[in-house]
Amino acid sequence: METLIPVINKLQEIFNTVGAEVIQLPQIVVVGSQSSGKSSVLESIVGRDFLPRGSGVVTRRPLILQLVHVPTLEERRRAATGESGVQADEWATFLHCKHKTFTDFREIRQEIEIETERTTGTNKGISPEPLYLKIYSPNVLNLTLVDLPGITKVPVGDQPADIEVQVRDMILSYISNPNCLILAVTAANTDMATSEALKLARDVDPDGRRTLAVITKLDLMDAGTDAMDVLMGRVIPVKLGIIGVVNRSQHDINSNKSISESLQDEQGFLQKKYPSLANRNGTRHLAKTLNRLLMHHIRDCLPELKTRVNVLTAQYQSVLQSYGQPIEDKNATLLQIITKFATEYCNTIEGTARNIETSELCGGARMCYIFHETFGRTLESIDPLAGLTMLDILTAIRNATGPRPALFVPEVSFELLVKRQIKRLEEPSLRCVELVHEELQRIIQHCSTYNTQELLRFPKLHEAIVEVVTGVLRRRLPITNEMVHNLVAIELAYINTKHPDFIDTAVVSASVSGSKNESVPDGTRRWKSEKGDELITEDRSKGPSQTSIYSSPSRSHAVNLLDTPMPATRKLSQREQRDCEVIRRLIKSYFLIVRKSIQDSVPKTVMHFLVNYVKDHLQSELVGQLYKPQLLDTLLTESEDMAQQRNEAANMLKALQKASLTISEIRETQLWCHVQWCHLLEAATLSEEEWEIELDFEQPSCLHAPLSHCRTHSEPAHFMK
Template sequence: MDTLIPVINKLQEIFSTVGAELIQLPQIIVVGSQSSGKSSVLESIVGRDFLPRGAGIVTRRPLILQLVNVASVEDRKRAASGDSGILAEEWGTFLHCKSKMFTDFDDIRQEIESETERMTGTNKGISPEPIHLKIFSPSVLNLTLVDLPGITKVPVGDQPPDIEQQIREMLATYISNPNSLILAVTAANTDMATSESLKLARDVDPDGRRTLAVITKLDLMDAGTDAMDVLMGRVIPVKLGIIGVVNRSQHDINVNKNITDAIQDEQSFLQKKYPSLANRHGTKYLSKTLNRLLMHHIRDCLPELKTRVNVLTAQYQSMLNSYGHPIEDHNSTLLQIITKFATEYCNTIEGTARNIETSELCGGARICYIFHETFGRTLESIDPLTGLTTLDVLTAIRNATGPRPALFVPEVSFELLVKRQIKRLEEPGLRCVELVHEELQRIIQHCSTYNTQELLRFPKLHDAIVEVVTGLLRKRLPVTNEMVHNLVAIELAYINTKHPDFSDAAMVSASVNSSQPVPVSRKLSLREQRDCEVIQRLIKSYFLIVRKSIQDSVPKTVMHFLVNHVKDNLQSELVGQLYKSQLLDGLLTESEDTATQRTEAANMLKALQRASQIISEIRETQLW
């Protein structure tokens, strides 16, 4: 089962190259306040000085530390049949400079400092971008640890004023991962009840099922006190255990006391101060415990991790397919997209599109609604006599009779007044054309939405298609408006009093109630009243005939001169204006977003496929 940790190390390296946060890998997260002894604990586990030290925040980027147990130099020499090319006993490598091998741990410290400053500058700010360090040594156990910035309360120097919040958010991001184990470091000479690391761990792991507490600086407690209750678990309820360690003091570091001697002194202190607990505390026991916990934790997480990798692989494969393959034949690709758009546009009008709106009327259904609801109801709401007063009728009759009184109602007055009313039908007809034109324009956006992937991939082609279709609609608008105008003009050109519906209506006009006469300045004679009523009834009868005709002919006109013309000529218009050799390369230039997203998806898919292969190579026997 010891081989599981290198598997996770490989997965971390794979996903770090694509900046993936989708996969939550099992790992040990080290958290603690400033000066709690985090760095000393990590260096004791490694057995070497390699971490930056100083005042304030020293760890300013997450450090993903992978420890790899390797054979000693002598063992490797024997395995290599005396080849003296492998001489380093211990060495380190960084992911950001894979080809360089660091055999001097002072150089490793310097590289960590340089890489930190490269990302965060020199102002003690922090960055969530991790540094990946792998240390190979025969003295370490296989482990993966993530060292995070120490919790601070007060910004110093030119640190950002919200530095505490930034650090807490970074820590929360890592320890909220349910697949992580939390190594909460607390100094023994502080109040355990106010330990910041344990508070953070408790927030995300209230039962303490994935928290291991490390109590540092056991040798610095006040005289006459000890940490027995804490080490026995009577103060802090932590399921994975509590391990006490003794770090090197600052004086030890200043005089270059080596870690091997420090660990021996640590064992001596534990045997003297806590003899009954000495075998379950100390740096060596901590390393073994972390190794064991991580291996078992990885084993428990593997089934879910495998499922997650497989699901994401399928998702990213689908995503990559949606971005399309690099274009090989520009001519064919352009024709395909144009044809697809034109077909979708016409199908939307016909109601046979693949994607049917359910939230609102669209395309042909909307046009039908405009014809029979919007336009039809508007016409029906026009009263034949609106705006025509009794005085208007009387004046028209008198003007038509001239100097001599007429025996009958003059026909000229009827024609004059009925034309005035018929003219009112032109505006609703033109408004109907406008509404249909707007809907045809909206269909462009509708088709663009449902062909998003192709048209977003080629934004210049999308804009060109919109321009061509808009231009075609714009050309047809005045033609259609002119025809609607002509329909009304035709009705005005000849008032057909011999229309069969008009003569029948005139005969039964006595049964039709006219609108209420508007009062005039004097009382009308019986003859005047009769003449006005006859004219009003005739106007109403004839107006209704013309209105019915207009209500039928305007939709037909719009369909013929606008809708059907666009349908029949859309593809040829698109091909004629866009299918030109000098335009091909420009129109099929991908957007930067699409190209970037395809590259990112391809890289992620490659990482997931590699991860799936690595996980699948784990045999059942390795899990136990």
């Protein structure tokens, strides 16, 4: 049966090709401080020198290391498989240059350095962009490891001042993934209680369910001390275990000591120093433990992973569908989009749109608010007599009589003054038209928002639709304004004093004449208006010259007849006061009639000349101006962004479908048998002789291989004793 780890490796490659991390795949993340021995551990697991070395931060971008166990070249030749046609036992490939095969591991190191400097530069900075390396070898177990930059505290050289924060954030972005296992590396010659790796692991995995500790440099501890308590978990317990290893020293590296020799020396050191723990420590045991843990972890994550892939597949199918299919009939496509927009526009006015706004009034509801709240309240707030003083009324009465003294209140003065007040209704009426026009403009944006995909797909068509609708509204605005202006002009053209709601003049005169006069002790008579306002004060003790409309000039001075009499402080006669009050009441009565008429007729006018016209003629206007053969290619030109988004969605959907197919290849029965087989292998000891004794059982039928063959493929040659 195909193992689970290569399946995850395949999924990583699938999703990396589309450049998106939509799925959190199971993997092992290696975390540790600088010079804690992370690189040496990885090289020991691989059995080759391939990682850059040096002082300071050497690993400056994440390295996704995929280890794939393959038969030797001789075995492949006998089996006539010729894996990838590579004539070597071991080789490697990078995802950024997948068609190039590396058989010299020194070239692999150089390629890592070159690719790292390409993205991070030469200033020891770091980059979150991962580097994918896949190594094929008969000497490795199937594993997926992520090597991250070492934890640092103080920037060196020209490193950024926040290098510690950058490294920490990068590490947390990986180990926060609940589907990853954390390999926390700590040097034995440091205090484990101060381990930064274990501290970060505990921050994201407080229960320790995903953390495995590795203690490096066991041979470099102070004389007379050992790591027995640490390895036994007595200092800091770790649920998945603590494994000690011995790294190659710099002297070993300089003297070109092979890793296989180092592994033998490591085993000898453990047998001598920690005989009771030798079989549970060392690089060999670490590799097999990682393989087993990752296998079990993948098994646990697989159901959720499968569900997640299926959900995302459905989502991207919907997204791709929303971007629209390739255009086959441009005429039909254009007509469909125009009709859809016009229908949505009219439905928004009528309140029957599919997407009803809930955060604010929109469309027809806002027009109703404008008519009955904004416009209605504005008219009601206008005082019928605002801006009209007693002096204005009296002046109008005197001017209307000419040179003759007035015997009755002249009707001309009433018309003159009431027209002046009616004229004030025109401005708020025109403002009402403007507000409705603005709302009709806003509906264009509203409809564009809910037809985003189609209109974004064809930006030139979107611009053309907006231009046509705006043009229709712009042409209807002056026509509507003119009609509203005419409404006010109609009211000004004829003052209908016979209107049934208009107050009778005789009743007003009688009411004013019957007003009670109030006498005061000094003999002064005060007249009050309908509202109770004091209008005149007549002092009976003084002569009639004091009650004229204009103050008389002094008899001791000459009078210039060309001078216009200037208003001065004056006291009105009883008759003048009565005439003013009559005019005031008549103006108020007639103004309220006209205001009521305007308040009713302006919304009707706006609806007929503007709103309903646009509703009835919008689609025909759009079709007439846009549905032309010479405009088809221009209007239906897709935006580059939309085309790119469709390609990205199509690629992602293809990757998800391929991932779903890859996962579905793992049969549940095979997975169960493979897990049981792993449990049996886990129960065995490390020695080859004990394996042959302990594993005396019938293998699962799904494996169809003898035990010796299984040991060949599950135990790399350099891990054998």
